[in-house]
Amino acid sequence: MGHCCSLFLLSCLLWSFFIAGTHQLQSSQTQVLLQIRKHLEYPSQLEIWNNHGMDLCYLSPSTQVNMTCQNSVVTELRIAGDKPAKVNNFVGFAIPYQTLSGSFSLDSFVTTLARLTSLRVLSLVSLGIWGPLPDKIHRLSSLKYLDLSSNNLFGSVPPKISTMVNLQTLNLDNNFFNGTVPNWFDSLSNLTILSIKNNQLKGTFPSSIQRVTTLTDLILSGNDLSGKLPNLDRLSKLNVLDLSGNSLDSDLPSMPKGLVMAFLSNNSLSGEIPRQYSQLSQLQHFDISFNKLSGKLPAFLLSLPNISHLNLASNMLTGSLPGHLNCGSKLQFVDISNNRLTGGLPYCLSNESGNGVVMFGGNCLSVDLHHQRAESSCVPVKRKPSGEKNIAVLVGVIAGVFVTIALLACGLLMVCKICCPRGISEQQLLHKAQQEKSVTGFSSGILSNARYISEAENWGIHGLPACRSFTLEELKEATNSFSNSAILGDGSHGKLYKGTLENGTQVAIRCIPSSKKYSMRNLKLRLDLLAKLRHPHLVCLLGHCIDGGEQDYTVNKVFLVYECVSNGNFRAYLSEDIPGKVLNWSERLAVLISVAKAIHFLHTGVIPGFFNNGLKANSILLNEYGIAKLSDYGLSIVSEAAGNCGENGEGPKSW
Numbered sequence: 001m002g003h004c005c006s007l008f009l010l011s012c013l014l015w016s017f018f019i020a021g022t023h024q025l026q027s028s029q030t031q032v033l034l035q036i037r038k039h040l041e042y043p044s045q046l047e048i049w050n051n052h053g054m055d056l057c058y059l060s061p062s063t064q065v066n067m068t069c070q071n072s073v074v075t076e077l078r079i080a081g082d083k084p085a086k087v088n089n090f091v092g093f094a095i096p097y098q099t100l101s102g103s104f105s106l107d108s109f110v111t112t113l114a115r116l117t118s119l120r121v122l123s124l125v126s127l128g129i130w131g132p133l134p135d136k137i138h139r140l141s142s143l144k145y146l147d148l149s150s151n152n153l154f155g156s157v158p159p160k161i162s163t164m165v166n167l168q169t170l171n172l173d174n175n176f177f178n179g180t181v182p183n184w185f186d187s188l189s190n191l192t193i194l195s196i197k198n199n200q201l202k203g204t205f206p207s208s209i210q211r212v213t214t215l216t217d218l219i220l221s222g223n224d225l226s227g228k229l230p231n232l233d234r235l236s237k238l239n240v241l242d243l244s245g246n247s248l249d250s251d252l253p254s255m256p257k258g259l260v261m262a263f264l265s266n267n268s269l270s271g272e273i274p275r276q277y278s279q280l281s282q283l284q285h286f287d288i289s290f291n292k293l294s295g296k297l298p299a300f301l302l303s304l305p306n307i308s309h310l311n312l313a314s315n316m317l318t319g320s321l322p323g324h325l326n327c328g329s330k331l332q333f334v335d336i337s338n339n340r341l342t343g344g345l346p347y348c349l350s351n352e353s354g355n356g357v358v359m360f361g362g363n364c365l366s367v368d369l370h371h372q373r374a375e376s377s378c379v380p381v382k383r384k385p386s387g388e389k390n391i392a393v394l395v396g397v398i399a400g401v402f403v404t405i406a407l408l409a410c411g412l413l414m415v416c417k418i419c420c421p422r423g424i425s426e427q428q429l430l431h432k433a434q435q436e437k438s439v440t441g442f443s444s445g446i447l448s449n450a451r452y453i454s455e456a457e458n459w460g461i462h463g464l465p466a467c468r469s470f471t472l473e474e475l476k477e478a479t480n481s482f483s484n485s486a487i488l489g490d491g492s493h494g495k496l497y498k499g500t501l502e503n504g505t506q507v508a509i510r511c512i513p514s515s516k517k518y519s520m521r522n523l524k525l526r527l528d529l530l531a532k533l534r535h536p537h538l539v540c541l542l543g544h545c546i547d548g549g550e551q552d553y554t555v556n557k558v559f560l561v562y563e564c565v566s567n568g569n570f571r572a573y574l575s576e577d578i579p580g581k582v583l584n585w586s587e588r589l590a591v592l593i594s595v596a597k598a599i600h601f602l603h604t605g606v607i608p609g610f611f612n613n614g615l616k617a618n619s620i621l622l623n624e625y626g627i628a629k630l631s632d633y634g635l636s637i638v639s640e641a642a643g644n645c646g647e648n649g650e651g652p653k654s655w
Helices: 001-022 025-041 044-050 106-115 135-139 159-163 207-211 275-279 299-301 389-435 443-448 450-460 471-481 518-529 568-573 587-606
Strands: 065-070 073-079 123-124 130-132 143-145 152-155 168-171 177-180 194-197 201-206 215-219 224-225 240-242 262-264 285-287 307-311 333-335 342-345 357-359 487-490 493-500 506-511 541-548 555-563 619-623 628-630
Touching: 025 044, 025 106, 025 152, 106 130, 106 135, 194 518, 207 333, 275 299, 299 450, 307 587, 471 493, 471 506, 471 541, 471 555, 518 541, 568 619, 587 619, 587 628
Parallel strands: 073 123, 123 143, 130 152, 143 168, 152 177, 168 194, 177 201, 194 215, 201 224, 215 240, 240 262, 262 285, 285 307, 307 333, 333 357
Antiparallel strands: 065 073, 487 493, 493 506, 506 555, 541 555, 619 628
8 A cells, every 4th residue: 555655646746747847838939939930931841830729849859840848938949951051152142942031130030039048959950041140149148059050151250159158069060151260269168069160261270279178079170270270188078170171281289188080181281290199099080181291100090099090191201111010900991192101011001901991002112013103202302512502593582582673663663653643633532522521520539549430340341241343234134124113212312223133132223323523433432432331220232333434534324232121111100101010119219229320330430421311211211120221321422412312302112
């Protein structure tokens, strides 16, 4: 009887724990998940969420969607899509069927994700997500695992990730992150796996990694890292190191004794293989092929107790291997081809030993002569010193250098005399025009704070596509030869057309009659200045086109190509022109704050500042997520009519 009571009590206890851990998902969490599905444009993998009557926490996990809940909130979310792992022709814009559409906003998507405040695991792989990863990703402060691999993320790796101190795994593989590789990894004191392979990161190896002693996997392959490698023996827990496919040009660093796999191929590493590597008793896979390593091939690498894969191919290793060498018992693959080795092969590497695959062609070995080079090509040539001859050659070279420098200096002076007056006058014209359009000119405070202005400008262009030149033929094709059906609006700014570029991107094209007082050269300078205006709350200028003849004075029209913002303008939302979509006071305030940020950037974020922007309600556009963007800014520097427009100028209801 007592035994039965004990079993009954134990069953009740287990059931109570089960009930406590499986409360129905909070309705707010369900709404967030459905918004995530909408942001991701209803992928087929999330069709399982269509049954609104079912608690999403109870859905069976699959290889594509897996979600874990605790205490009625989502703690783990894994979604794997079927978009291409990495789009080869991606240039910062949406590509049909390969990325999410042009209306996708990564900033809004991350804002929605951040509402899952208890999320500890987030994996969003191959979903076609594109855009610059915003700093607000750090709002997911509980994350321990973050995997955004195989998408189309670009720009810098957000610095605010350094505040996500709970992070243990960070995987950003197969994206388009560019700029300098971050150097704040030592802020992540719990980080064990760091993988950012196959991106476009540049710069030197981050020194902060030496201080992340918790690392077990460090993978930075397929980037453009350069310079020296520091010693890595302080990373005592490191098991996997992959730095292959970069431009590193140092000696081989010292390694932690517990290292299991090391991939350093396809760099420019030089020097000899360190004797310290004989202590790497756990090493199983070692690849240092396609470098510039020299010196004798150390026999101890072949005798390491756990080594199974050894690739030393395509270096400049010399010497011979001892015939009595005992290879490691687990060795299955050896590639020592295309070096400068001489002599014979030890028995443990011969075909008779049956110890797996051995590749040794392209050396000067005494075996398999059909695939070897002449022995003379593997012996360093000793040259006799010729002191007097060398001195004469050196003097001749120095004299030749001085003569060349003198000729170049003369040529440069002649070019400056011809070209500089014209260039200076053009710059003065542009500067003078900016002063005339400015209300207050340049204050001493702005000029003295030039560094802040530079940083503000860099912040403004972060992650946005570069402005480029379009041909008139491209714009005609995009607008069906500027047909009337493509007109969005017509006012003192000129006509505005809606078009579609060859890659499917929706754009708005402003046609501005150019002022005849601007030469072709001066107009290009003005357009270059306009192209520097990049801010999240400015409609992005994607490019421009000048319609004119070959002469410097025959400019007819200027076309400005903008991103398409197609959800209406601020005036329409205020005047109830859009039924059921009148903005409440908090939404109106959010729009005005966004516009204020944009105006502040135009006034102080660049030199010279842009003060005459013809601000009016119908030049404030809202995208599909309600984010405000200011249009028709800065037009006063390319058109006199644009500079004089007022509230009477008609604007489009949307772009």
